Amino acid sequence: MEKNAVFPKLNGLAHGGDYNPDQWLGYPDVFAQDIDAFKKAGINCVSLGIFSWASYEPREGEYHFEWLQHVMDTLYENGIYTILATPSGARPAWLDKKYPECMRVDAYGIRNHHGDRHNHCMSSKIFREKLNNINTLLAQRFANHPGLIMWHISNEMGGECFCPECIAKFQEWLKVKYHNDINELNHAWWTTFWSHKYSCFEEIEPPFWNGETSILGLNLDWKRFTSWNMTDCMNSEIAAVKAYNPDIPVTANLMNFFNGLDYREMAKDIDYVSWDSYPRFHNDWETFDDTMRELACSHALFRGLKPDRPFMLMECTPSLVNWQPYNKLKRPGVMRLQALQAIATGSDTVQYFQLRKSRGSFEQFHGAVIDHAGIDNRVFREIAQIGADLKKIAPVAGTHLKADVAILFDWDNRWAIQDMKGMIYDDKKYERVVIEGWKEFNRAGAEIDIISYNDDFSKYKVIYAPMLYIVRPEVAKALTEFVKNGGQLLCTYMTGYVNETLLAHLGGFPGEGLSDLFGVYSEELDTLFPSDRNHIKFADGTVCEVKDCCEVLKVKDAEILAAYTEDFYKDTPAVTVKKHGKGSAYYYAARVSAKDMVPIFEQMCKDAGVTLEKMPETITRHVRYGEEGTYHFYLNISNQSAEVCAVKGTDLLTGKAVSGNISLEPYGVAVVKAE
């Protein structure tokens, strides 16, 4: 285990999950049975108290921590560590009844009734006071417990609130951002349009669905504010628990490509990134291979939020979930494959939701390590196997991945694209373009990071920045520097249309000087109806199908690589490159499939000196590098056996030396420590 492993106390990788013993206080045998099962399954940590506020404080001011004390003590005595949650994931009924301002107000201005989970007002002073009180009591008592290894702040944060307290806070936030100058805001949001000009900050309301939804700058700032406000509330929780022991790290469990919060901002304030992963395996719209590669892309997203340290797979289901439209079982071996893929892509943990099925309520039929009927079943046996495997590959803990290729993905660009009026109005498919690009470039043999346009580009040799709609001057400058320093850059249609407050760049797209970098102007953006098609043709005769959109370009001083074959812009340029020394700036004006973009990508890698390690079709490879060794993960992401060539080292899972070809069974994995 390397020194930057997430949990030094565990001497390796974490294996655990959400556990709710407070649901079973009336069933005295259950806790002992569970500990026994945990040991059988190699569970070394549990997440406690995620929804326990009503157990801690069933009536205002009446506290019950004794059960938690007993649970943490007993677990610790049995070698099992605790990740303890702050209980803001759901509120007790008495709180909402007495202080209705704790409940959110919806986008029509109607206050919620009490219920469900993630729906507290992030601004409510009384809510924050009550939350701080329970967090402080929890920290006072448990922050120095020897079994405690991490705080888990709230649960899957998200959502908006349109209450008066939030509105006032938004107005204050805007005052700071716009230097208390309403005219600055009016210009930034271009409010003269449709007579939207404000005379003072107090007139500004959030985008109520039956109110002001048409100021794009307002919409975007509201999303930024909501994200900031949620983060601010999170930080108040972090402060409360760190006050009693600053050495205990904190995390927050994030959600896959979640739209509602700017995770890049949020990640700055937590010690480790963790996420909850619920892919839809074995579905009827894509191959298993596609599902697995998309999952690897998600891991890259979360890994990229704090690139200097391992992330955590905080939740996944041991068998099935119960809230998707079709709740299918994971096939035998798939949970193990998923677990080892997480480690392969940079996680130091494999954690489940949930360790024991709850007897009633919403998730009673969600998969769990321990079933209603106990542990004599396929699912438990597979989990126990994973527990054993994780012990075998424990040295991997704390190691890291390396990538020469990066894809840019940012939340405010995403929000801006979603709200952009034009093109395909309801779905511009930005996320899909990012993910499909990741998958196909990965299939071509690359390890790829997903980074922000605010990150340092100099670590990379090849950058793909699709649909870089918002461009600020410093980003344009950094991209230009990157290319001038020999970097390979690929951008697409819809690049550089607007600035940070969504004002269109004047003087032509892509703006902020990028038209010089690429040597092209985009004169028009054409959108295709669903059954419309165009094509582009390269010099070598390759023809690719175009859907969705085509930019009509004016080339200034770029080389034309491909041209349209149809419609009024037939024979005009569709793909161009402009060389800047060893660097290249590619512009792809039409939407083709990510697969069809691979040749350009391969050329970029070649020119950048990046070696693509192409694997057999159903094999993915990831490498974790540490001071004590290099670990090659070979994952067979199919239900057929497959061969991998030219492997050399020791397979930690079998303990055997391997040299030359190895065969992987369906869904099989090898973790080879290189010689």
Added chain:
Amino acid sequence: MEKNAVFPKLNGLAHGGDYNPDQWLGYPDVFAQDIDAFKKAGINCVSLGIFSWASYEPREGEYHFEWLQHVMDTLYENGIYTILATPSGARPAWLDKKYPECMRVDAYGIRNHHGDRHNHCMSSKIFREKLNNINTLLAQRFANHPGLIMWHISNEMGGECFCPECIAKFQEWLKVKYHNDINELNHAWWTTFWSHKYSCFEEIEPPFWNGETSILGLNLDWKRFTSWNMTDCMNSEIAAVKAYNPDIPVTANLMNFFNGLDYREMAKDIDYVSWDSYPRFHNDWETFDDTMRELACSHALFRGLKPDRPFMLMECTPSLVNWQPYNKLKRPGVMRLQALQAIATGSDTVQYFQLRKSRGSFEQFHGAVIDHAGIDNRVFREIAQIGADLKKIAPVAGTHLKADVAILFDWDNRWAIQDMKGMIYDDKKYERVVIEGWKEFNRAGAEIDIISYNDDFSKYKVIYAPMLYIVRPEVAKALTEFVKNGGQLLCTYMTGYVNETLLAHLGGFPGEGLSDLFGVYSEELDTLFPSDRNHIKFADGTVCEVKDCCEVLKVKDAEILAAYTEDFYKDTPAVTVKKHGKGSAYYYAARVSAKDMVPIFEQMCKDAGVTLEKMPETITRHVRYGEEGTYHFYLNISNQSAEVCAVKGTDLLTGKAVSGNISLEPYGVAVVKAE
């Protein structure tokens, strides 16, 4: 006519419908014309006053019953009897304006505006007071009218209310159910999950859509309460009208497989069950045969609510409705076929909505016996034919059907399945499974009752209990007794998962000892995506296609009849039987079409000694048994002629003796009194 006929005064079957002469008070000729038409059509009873509150009491405290007196008197003088409604089907505008608490509050907590029909608060004290007042005045004056033969309580009751009075009443109802012990409720609903624990009953709100929707036990109890509260309101109406003449029976017109109320509970408090039947004939998604068999299934449902007495076909349209997506005319002969099918399956009445078209408003183009343009038209002539036919088969009145086969169908099981989180999330198709089972087993030659899991099973030899998700101990015991006494029982996937408050059975499914009865455990429930398929194969080589879901079984001591052919549970058991003496407990772990389940059903009937009377493809047969005779109904449910063999007796419709084969014209019917 047998002694248990619904309306002794009518000397046979009732022929009538909804009639609204108060709409025509300003058209003096219309009433006389209508009576003339009724006589021509053999109409012997009418339903009056269903929406007449504003006619009775146009302003608070100002009453007008004189028009009703005149109508009932004149009808009676002309030999036509009255079914009189209580007027709670819709409220006058002055009532809602003065007492807004009479109007319901919706699931977001917003009070309705005045309008439409079925939307009074069932709890409102002022509403009940006002309703009691008008009902009392009506009963005082008309309960002993010689023309009155029945009270029709309200109209097509249904719906929910989330107002403060309903909330308080719900809390009281819960206190009674849970013995005033909030901890009992907390355990029953497993509220520790997601911090939902209540500290007192006053904290409990109904499942507001912007509130608490995730406690399954709460959701189910709220449905039970709403059904109980509606029934309670109905009972207050019954008490008001029975006070002046307890001998007049009451009914309430129910709706086809209506989801909102537990009709089994409701039926206990009325004297006769009646229902409103609006099948979609001649549609473009199923055969006419299918439509007719599904309609027979519906009749079986309502017949089963009070199995000891005939039911009533309270409403059907003489030609078309005007509120379905496509409002197609019934083809010539189909109304007659539908009328005689109702009698064949146990109804003692054929009643229409409506006798005369209303000149304006919502249903002005709904079919009626009397058209805007009078009675010189096809529809009226067909109704008159039915009137004549009903007189010919009058001896059938008061007779009953017999069935050895039953299908279980219960409302709380249905609600629990709908709200179950898992499997196919949005549509588990419970009703469809019940109906398709009924249709195919009927096509195989069986008369089938639809009963509750609380009913006495000993009357039956074969029971099909699909998706018996909720199992209480006494139900498990009764099913076990049934099998041990020689009964043939067929259950399926999703049997015995939860108890009455939706807590999962611990120790394995099916719970409550049923795994001993069937000799199997269900270890996992796999759900298939829409285009996924599996198959099961029987020993004789028969292969059936599987959709939607598959349970993975552990067999303890059952015989395996079929196994899966694909996927990781290939070759594991899919259909089993465990014999208990002469009794058998079949378990069907996969969802196949009802047609594919027929061989098992036939085997069960054979083993139970139940004779299946298989008819030609488009003929259905039902038999009504009375003290004075046995009546065989042969219905040709197709638009082609068909032959029936080996008939012997007198066809009451033709008055002729029949012996041997008879031919039925398209949509034709024979009613043969057996020799």
Added chain:
Amino acid sequence: MEKNAVFPKLNGLAHGGDYNPDQWLGYPDVFAQDIDAFKKAGINCVSLGIFSWASYEPREGEYHFEWLQHVMDTLYENGIYTILATPSGARPAWLDKKYPECMRVDAYGIRNHHGDRHNHCMSSKIFREKLNNINTLLAQRFANHPGLIMWHISNEMGGECFCPECIAKFQEWLKVKYHNDINELNHAWWTTFWSHKYSCFEEIEPPFWNGETSILGLNLDWKRFTSWNMTDCMNSEIAAVKAYNPDIPVTANLMNFFNGLDYREMAKDIDYVSWDSYPRFHNDWETFDDTMRELACSHALFRGLKPDRPFMLMECTPSLVNWQPYNKLKRPGVMRLQALQAIATGSDTVQYFQLRKSRGSFEQFHGAVIDHAGIDNRVFREIAQIGADLKKIAPVAGTHLKADVAILFDWDNRWAIQDMKGMIYDDKKYERVVIEGWKEFNRAGAEIDIISYNDDFSKYKVIYAPMLYIVRPEVAKALTEFVKNGGQLLCTYMTGYVNETLLAHLGGFPGEGLSDLFGVYSEELDTLFPSDRNHIKFADGTVCEVKDCCEVLKVKDAEILAAYTEDFYKDTPAVTVKKHGKGSAYYYAARVSAKDMVPIFEQMCKDAGVTLEKMPETITRHVRYGEEGTYHFYLNISNQSAEVCAVKGTDLLTGKAVSGNISLEPYGVAVVKAE
């Protein structure tokens, strides 16, 4: 230019569009650049101030008209005229904040938040006062400006409000309509149905979605009231601006087949009709030809609102819009074709939304004459071409079209059909039937007006009145007169079902004596499911497919032209005619495609002596007649070249004499002044 041209000051046709210089006050160079561009493009008028209330009055009582003065002055000095809007299209934020009653209340009774645009309460006294104030100030200062040529009242009016002020006003409106007699209203709306009877006008609420939606007469009167109230508010604006110079004409920009307002009533109060036109060119569900003919039909609709004078094409996009689901570019030449089609069909203007792209907010990517990057682009060059063309055809201004054929289309009939309960419940396709009829009859060679059933029929020789559901006695009489005077009339299924308040006609359909005119009764209306088909067969063997609906007829004294071929009404009449001297009354009982109705239409034209000028397939022709000449427009509505025969005169666009065949390039146009 004829004397009844819209803008005498322009000496020909107007070329202009919406212009928002107040958005660019902080960009001093822009205005001068724009004027330069306008001159290059032949722009001679602009529409100003449509959303400028917040620019005029940024705080209550603080006024800024100086920028407008500068803009109008400078434009005028450069030969560019102004159409000045009243600014009620959107309200400043301070107004809604201080006077929330200016904001509408929605159909659930919830008041809007501030935002978007067209959402003021039309009844609010304070809103009208504030609006009158700003309009008065505007008119005082600018009504006599030499550059002012028209007032543009508000913008794209529409929508409903359910606030207390509107409810009270509705009740007053009903009192007037129903002579302060609640019983008259009760009868007219047939409120006895479902106990809807009112005891006083104060009990009446509008059709709240959670209230009274089932009284059809109420629903229709509410639409009439809303339309009247919007018109009333418009009239208050007109009065304010006319007070200072009654000679300046007013218009209001209408929307294509807009459902929400009775444009026939509204048009009476404005001087010129103008409309905003956003067809979806090059889509993937119809041919370009279809799109263009439907657009011509829309022009006919607006032309018909004030048949004695030219209309205005107030808005269209120079390239694309940004709010449709797929925002495709107009292909080269299509904007010009569209512009010249507008002139061909009776417009005296070609105006765009927008002259310059707004830098931010909702429409920043909507097409414009001047792009973010300036005017060196395809779009601007095409606009400049149009500017030049319009100058060449300037003599057309003020001329008019002639038509012998009319189609009836009325808003209250439309609303009544939409709300009619029956047939296909959700979509009776009335508008589609009107439009497809227009297109096919136009393709057959006819110029067609779209008129009201209240218009003078004597101007026409052939009238098509599909689905004339509402028939008042005077309309029945006028149609009868029309036929008796030799007119050719074609009606269809669903004719004459109800009167003006939606009471069904008693005594048979079509009512009000029309069954005598046609010689038929409609006994039943059958609706077909989507995949159902029937057919009708004519004496000459022609067979046409029937979808959606079939009436079953009783023929009294009409000639039968076609009969059904299937179902129970096989061989019964489907199409009939009754001759009245030279006049004919055709009845088409089944829904066939408009194309299949063309032979009947051609027969009618032949009998009426109307010559059909059939063009080559992709050519449309329109003729404008003036005192100084006759102008034949030939439009090639395809992307292929096409020939037109037998043309004689001078092509104004080329300046050349033409005689015999002319060839039109793809999307090409010839405007031939006849010799």
